Amino acid sequence: MTAVEQTTTPAASTSNRVHDRRPVTVRDTPRVLSIAGTDPTGGAGIQADLKSIAANGGYGMAVVTALVAQNTRGVRSVHTPPVGFLREQLHAVADDVVIDAVKIGMLGDVAIIDAVSTWLQETVTGPVVLDPVMVATSGDRLLRRDAEAAMRALLPHVDLVTPNLPELAVLADEPVATSWADALAQAERVSAQAGVIVLVKGGHLTGTTACPDALVDATGGLGGDRSLIEFDGLRVDTRNTHGTGCSLSSAMATLVARSGSWTEALGDAKTWLTSSLRHADALEVGSGNGPINHFAELWVSSGMTSGRQDGAGILSGWWEDIAEVRTRIDRLPFVTTLADGTLDPARFAWYLQQDAIYLRAYSRVLARASALAPTAEEQVFWATGAAGSIEAEMELHRTWLRTYAVSGMEVEPSATTTAYLDHLHAATVDGDYGRVVAAVLPCYWIYQDLGERLVGASHAEHPFAAWLDTYADPAFATANARAIEIVAGAVARANETGRDTMRRAFLASAAHEEAFFAEPIR
Numbered sequence: 001m002t003a004v005e006q007t008t009t010p011a012a013s014t015s016n017r018v019h020d021r022r023p024v025t026v027r028d029t030p031r032v033l034s035i036a037g038t039d040p041t042g043g044a045g046i047q048a049d050l051k052s053i054a055a056n057g058g059y060g061m062a063v064v065t066a067l068v069a070q071n072t073r074g075v076r077s078v079h080t081p082p083v084g085f086l087r088e089q090l091h092a093v094a095d096d097v098v099i100d101a102v103k104i105g106m107l108g109d110v111a112i113i114d115a116v117s118t119w120l121q122e123t124v125t126g127p128v129v130l131d132p133v134m135v136a137t138s139g140d141r142l143l144r145r146d147a148e149a150a151m152r153a154l155l156p157h158v159d160l161v162t163p164n165l166p167e168l169a170v171l172a173d174e175p176v177a178t179s180w181a182d183a184l185a186q187a188e189r190v191s192a193q194a195g196v197i198v199l200v201k202g203g204h205l206t207g208t209t210a211c212p213d214a215l216v217d218a219t220g221g222l223g224g225d226r227s228l229i230e231f232d233g234l235r236v237d238t239r240n241t242h243g244t245g246c247s248l249s250s251a252m253a254t255l256v257a258r259s260g261s262w263t264e265a266l267g268d269a270k271t272w273l274t275s276s277l278r279h280a281d282a283l284e285v286g287s288g289n290g291p292i293n294h295f296a297e298l299w300v301s302s303g304m305t306s307g308r309q310d311g312a313g314i315l316s317g318w319w320e321d322i323a324e325v326r327t328r329i330d331r332l333p334f335v336t337t338l339a340d341g342t343l344d345p346a347r348f349a350w351y352l353q354q355d356a357i358y359l360r361a362y363s364r365v366l367a368r369a370s371a372l373a374p375t376a377e378e379q380v381f382w383a384t385g386a387a388g389s390i391e392a393e394m395e396l397h398r399t400w401l402r403t404y405a406v407s408g409m410e411v412e413p414s415a416t417t418t419a420y421l422d423h424l425h426a427a428t429v430d431g432d433y434g435r436v437v438a439a440v441l442p443c444y445w446i447y448q449d450l451g452e453r454l455v456g457a458s459h460a461e462h463p464f465a466a467w468l469d470t471y472a473d474p475a476f477a478t479a480n481a482r483a484i485e486i487v488a489g490a491v492a493r494a495n496e497t498g499r500d501t502m503r504r505a506f507l508a509s510a511a512h513e514e515a516f517f518a519e520p521i522r
């Protein structure tokens with residue numbers, strides 16, 4: 001393969017960094033060096049780095065800082081070779097090979113940090129990514145506490161740092177952020193202080209189905225003078241997350257050397273990582289927190305493995321398939337004006353009337369799901385949903401539609417409402433439980449997801465506050481989570497044809513949701 005070489009500077013530099021951000025020499029197959037500790041079970045550390053670099057299109061090289069006796073359950077002991085030998089390894093690589101990007105992982109102690117820092121400053125001209133490894137997923141320390149200050153001092157010598165939330169707190173020398181907004185503010189301070197770009201990782205956020213990541217550059221060097229770029233992500237329901245941090249940082253080093261853009265690199269890395277997490281359970285490596293499946297996409301696309309996933313994995317794939325639908329819904333004038341309060345009340349009333357018609361029919365579809373349910377628990381769940389749906393319809397007439405003095409008016413379903421309901425009814429005709437529950441799911445899931453954002457727009461004087469606040473009902477979030485689980489169970493039991501039918505029912509309902517939100521304002 002011919003390398004296409006082109007030198008770019010991905011980010012401008014001002015601030016108090018000691019070197020200008022290193023330029024990137026873009027190359028098809030960049031030569032990427034990982035400097036890190038080992039994991040003999042292959043899921044984290046330098047073994048994960050080599051897999052991640054290869055999976056993302058780079059040529060991987062490895063200099064070992066420390067040998068770690070660990071597995072998926074935890075760390076047993078660490079053996080650190082003399083630091084002089086670390087220097088010999090670094091020089092052996094650099095004396096012979098052009099290094100297009102560097103990823104740094106476990107450093108362990110002050111002597112190692114100093115040796116790597118000196119070598120970086122003397123030798124490396126390409127982009128450097130630092131994963132400030134401090135504690136393993138299992139909770140075991142991988143960095144001596146007395147080396148934390150040296151880790152902070154290393155920041156100005158690298159281009160990108162990728163802390164999880166506890167590591168970010170150590171770098172900022174502050175308490176751990178408890179919300180995503182706090183984490184972004186903390187990252188901004190670290191970025192301004194050290195002149196480094198910070199990739200904030202949301203893997204450790206609790207109480208949310210989201211798993212966001214963000215790039216923060218206080219110098220505004222992220223393209224278009226931006227200082228923050230956020231990437232939404234859906235949390236994959238798996239305990240097999242060993243080595244996600246190692247894998248992400250190596251993917252970033254590789255992808256920035258291929259594209260010249262940190263933003264593009266994170267978009268691609270996150271898509272790849274999410275898919276590798278989705279296929280993690282199939283590996284069955286170890287009994288603790290197992291590794292991700294670095295090559296899943298390549299194996300599936302080359303026909304090497306079937307790519308059979310568990311139900312939850314399949315559903316997060318569907319959710320990603322409708323990512324564009326969800327983005328378009330967020331941008332619809334009906335949704336944006338509902339959020340900022342400028343929505344014409346007449347348009348809102350018209351929407352509510354259509355919603356009332358919808359809820360009444362939706363209740364009957366949920367009742368059908370209840371009738372077809374394979375277990376008493378699922379039967380109760382859908383019956384409860386059916387009751388809730390018709391109660392919501394009656395409540396609409398008692399409250400909002402009365403406020404708008406249109407309660408007595410007979411309203412016809414619009415063409416859009418009719419099309420959505422026809423689709424739901426069609427899903428019930430052949431008595432296929434999977435098809436019915438897949439078809440009803442987008443109404444739960446998209447509503448819940450959109451609601452999480454709309455609740456944030458509500459305040460005491462907001463004209464639609466009472467409506468927006470209904471989205472915050474925790475019972476709805478619980479019902480949504482259970483509906484997702486039930487559909488995941490049904491898809492896991494289905495054969496290939498059944499799965500395809502379910503997926504098509506789900507995607508079609510998502511498209512009907514978009515049309516429904518689009519219709520009030522054209």
Ligand SMILES: Nc1ncnc2c1ncn2[C@@H]1O[C@H](COP(=O)(O)OP(=O)(O)OP(=O)(O)O)[C@@H](O)[C@H]1O
Nearest residue numbers: 137164201202203204211235236241243244245246
């Ligand atoms: N369950 C999950 N589903 C989807 N993405 C995840 C999940 N867990 C972690 N990630 C992603 O993996 C990357 C690493 O995040 P995390 O915050 O877990 O880092 P870490 O703690 O350094 O990882 P490690 O487990 O290797 O120590 C981030 O991009 C994060 O969004």
Ligand SMILES: Cc1ncc(CO)c(N)n1
Nearest residue numbers: 037038044045106136243
């Ligand atoms: C060597 C090594 N680096 C990083 C991590 C973090 O997951 C780990 N468990 N082991």
